[in-house]
Amino acid sequence: MTTKERKNEIKTNMWQYAMAEQAKFSDPNFSSTTWKETPLRGASLTPSSVLSLIDARATKEEGNTFYKAGKYRKAIAKYQSAMRVFLGKDATLPSLEYLNEGYLKLGDGVVDHMQVIELTACAGNVAQSYVKLYEASRDVEDLIALIDWTEEIRIIYECLKYSVMPEAPPWRRFHLNVIEYFTVPIKRFAGISAVFKELGNTSLAMMYITLASNYYVAAENVADASKAKALGNLLTDLFNLGKIRHPEPLLYAAMNITQPKLQIRGTWKKLEMTGRKAPGKSCLSCWIWNGRLYTAGGMNDVYMEQRDMWCLTLSTMKWKKLPDLPPLRPTAGLYTSRPMRIWNGKAYLFCGMQKIWVFDCATEKWSSLATKLQGSWPYPQNELFAYTSTILEGKLYVFGGDDSVTRLGTDIFMELDLETLHWRHISGSSGLSPHRSRPGLRVFTQLFAVPEQRKLYLCFGDANRSQAERCGHPAGHHTDYPYDDLWSYSLEAQAWKRERLRGNFPCLRAEHSAVYNPHLKRAIVHGGYNADMSSATRFTFSFYSDAYVFNPENGIWQQVITRGFPTYRAQSALVVDPDTGITYLYGGWTNSDYYPSKVILNRTFDDLWQLKLDTDGGYFEEEEYDIDTRSVAHGPWNQCFSCKKLDVSLKKCMGTCEGLVFFCSKTCQEKGWTEHKEAHGCRKRS
Known part of the structure; x- marks a missing residue:
């Protein structure tokens, strides 16, 4: 040719x-229109x-x-x-x-x-x-x-x-x-x-x-x-x-930092856990209190909502089974997410009803609380999932989610005072009523608080148009609409503001994880899903495993450049230990385009990772970054040390390196043995 x-x-x-x-x-709804629906004329x-x-x-x-x-x-x-x-x-x-x-x-x-x-x-x-x-x-x-x-x-x-x-x-x-x-x-x-x-x-x-x-x-x-x-x-x-x-x-393995203001070095460290492990799940709740990482609820491999609850002692890396979540109206599918939020040693679970559930982390017991709202309750079915929430200054904030009515998602924004147990309906309603002055209807978005600014930030998410189409909603369509926006809500101004995206920011996505790290004064976003970006072989959507750091002070984003990374995933949990400032990634799910398998179509994860960043308090270690990229996992793939082929079925080196590198064939092992021996001190076992 x-x-x-x-x-x-x-x-x-x-x-x-x-x-x-x-x-x-x-x-x-997607057709282009002209000015005021009429043609323009130079006259x-x-x-x-x-x-x-x-x-x-x-x-x-x-x-x-x-x-x-x-x-x-x-x-x-x-x-x-x-x-x-x-x-x-x-x-x-x-x-x-x-x-x-x-x-x-x-x-x-x-x-x-x-x-x-x-x-x-x-x-x-x-x-x-x-x-x-x-x-x-x-x-x-x-x-x-x-x-x-x-x-x-x-x-x-x-x-x-x-x-x-x-x-x-x-x-x-x-x-x-x-x-x-x-x-x-x-x-x-x-x-x-x-x-x-x-x-x-x-x-x-x-x-x-x-x-x-x-x-x-x-x-x-x-x-x-x-x-x-x-x-x-x-x-x-x-x-x-x-x-x-x-x-x-x-491409990523060959990346180097060229613009430090827009890129930041990082490393992912997979943490080994001992004993009986909590089962892999997506859409789970996750938080850290008193040196223990808690997981609750979520979805399993076959999209069924789970009620089990576990905690991991981070000093010993041992799991403990806790009392199950209270009886909930069970749901099936990919859309269930009911995030629990921790405040003063108690984790709060909101399901769309005026009654909320509380788990006391010290006594390990559940209780329920009745709340009040002046005016009508905004969730007509007393149900809400796939929403986002956060806590700031003793108040629980809830945005968006699926209320089983609109199915696109809602733009309802609520505030619950955890002392008085009184709700305040700030904005939004059930139904198709978007307005440019506030975030649009969405599910699987992320809300995080920045206490220093007394602000909440809402990033990205998804208008669930495919689910709306299945329910006969007029705004339904066979493809979901992923958002690429960033909003802030000021507690002082009591108003939403759409923020500019600046620097090296994430693309449009939903089902991502996000957390604000108060030790670093930065927010971190990882992974997610995009229903409208094809980047695989069989499916017309994408899963991500990229990570970004956001500076709320100047609005600049940086992409995290690492040597190797966790498998592509959505609906995982990104959490920060409030005592140490360590950032952890746990759980999530992906499909067989991103975790190659002839047996399963989807997979949930039970792995735990630590993200280290090259900044003060980021736990970054130079020697973990300056390594041969052929010796680390790139998502589910390993790289042949000799020919650099990526595959999930490569064979570990059986020498004294304890499987540090992989080879795709006997021929590649023979070709790469001398270099591997000199670089890593590997020797044949006697």
């Missing part, structure tokens, strides 16, 4: 893949908007002149000045707010659509200028600015949609019938995808290249569509990224 034929094949594959992605969104220009356009375009041309001369920072200043023609001279750029008031006015009927195009074009030009600056300097601040300005394009478009349709569900698409509306995001999203791929964040690279491809396909019926088609060569990575896992073992 010639080079030209190979390129044509890649383009064909890419187009077919993009069309398949677009086909997922063929339901009415709507007003004299004032014409003058603004002339002024902005003239300023933009000055920026173009600087850009062509290689004076990129001066070009950036001009492009920002052009944007301020529409936003006001004091507008902060890039926007500090995701739901920016200036952008939210773009669809109010006064602003002309060409102003939106000019704003987007200028934002794209700023991003391109930072591309040039970063290529020359490799300075991390230029890289962060490039990421911020690429996100600015998404923010402009999201705000435009919500200004026109403030109560639209997030999966509703919106576009203007102007070709420039499509070409800017195609260029910029494809470009930033390559940047994240270079950083090792392949899942986020895949997300952006998919976004670019969606605009590429949606532009097909717009006038001058050939301008978008000419950009098809930018999307050739779509097909390749769509075939790998995240992280991809061979």
Whole structure:
């Protein structure tokens, strides 16, 4: 096959893949709409908007002149000045707010659509200028600015949609019938995808290249569509990224830290436990109190809810069986999760009823408490699962979940004072009632508290559209909608705020685990599931095993770069020992694409890992990081020490190294023996 034929094949594959992605969104709720549901006409220009356009375009041309001369920072200043023609001279750029008031006015009927195009074009030009600056300097601040300005394009478009349709569900698409509306995001999203791929964040690279491809396909019926088609060569990575896992073992094994502000070194240490072990489960509750790790409830391999409860003494690594959870209305399927939260030695279990269950960790006994709410109870079936919760300042906060009515998930946000046992219904309702001012309807999201800020953070999650479709809900669809958003709730302001995603952040996902480590002053996110990202051989969804660290002070995310990692998983538990600051990962589940098996389709885990991070108090050990990647597990796979092949059926070395390395054949063992002997001091057993 010639080079030209190979390129044509890649383009064909890419187009077919993009069309398949677009086909997922063929339901009415996903169809694109134009401004106010009507076509746009240039005749709507007003004299004032014409003058603004002339002024902005003239300023933009000055920026173009600087850009062509290689004076990129001066070009950036001009492009920002052009944007301020529409936003006001004091507008902060890039926007500090995701739901920016200036952008939210773009669809109010006064602003002309060409102003939106000019704003987007200028934002794209700023991003391109930072591309040039970063290529020359490799300075991390230029890289962060490039990421911020690429996100600015998404923010402009999201705000435009919500200004026109403030109560639209997030999966509703919106576009203007102007070709420039499509070409800017195609260029910029494809470009930033390559940047994240270079950083090792392949899942986020895949997300952006998919976004670019969606605009590429949606532009097909717009006038001058050939301008978008000419950009098809930018999307050739779509097909390749769509075939790998995240992280991809061979790519990840070769990763090094290139931008310490956006990457952080880490190691995973698998901990050995003795005696009878707690059974593997997903969706489990997990917490640490007084040197013991507790697990309760969850789902087994065949998706049945379990009531057993265990604790692991961390100093001896021995398990102990505890009294079962109280009788609950049993459920089956992948959707049951009832997280228990610890406060002052007592763990609280909420199931959607006004009665809550309490487990006293000291006496190891269960009791129940009656709670009160002024007004009507928001859960019509007295049931809730797949929700998230956390405790801050003696109050239990509950968000989202499945109330057995909407099935998409809810946006109900509740607060229970654990002293007075009085509930407060803060926001949301059962039913389809989303609004741009608060997080959308979802299940399997994560809520964590940052006491220093007196804030709660809510990240990612899933609108369970497939379950809604099975129940005949009008918003149902065969593919779930994974969220890629981050929200904060301030106890002082008593309000939600959608936060910008900055730095090297996770891609859209649900069923992930998250925890705030008060010793590190950082939140950690690991793994999860994405119903809408194909990266395997048989299934059109993804499981992850990547990890990220979030700094609430500056909003910057870092990806954790490790040597080896636990098997890809969702619905696991990430917990922090409040006394030592050690971060643990326990349990979860995956399927046979991510844990190869000819016998089982799904598998739950009973393993325990410690995550060590290269920061003060992170328990990082240099010698555990600076090791041969051929001697560590990459998910379920080991790597042949000789040929580097990844497989689950490799044979351990039987020498004195105690199985430190693996070989795929007798031939590879003979070829690699000398190197292994010198590197690891292994000898043949007598």
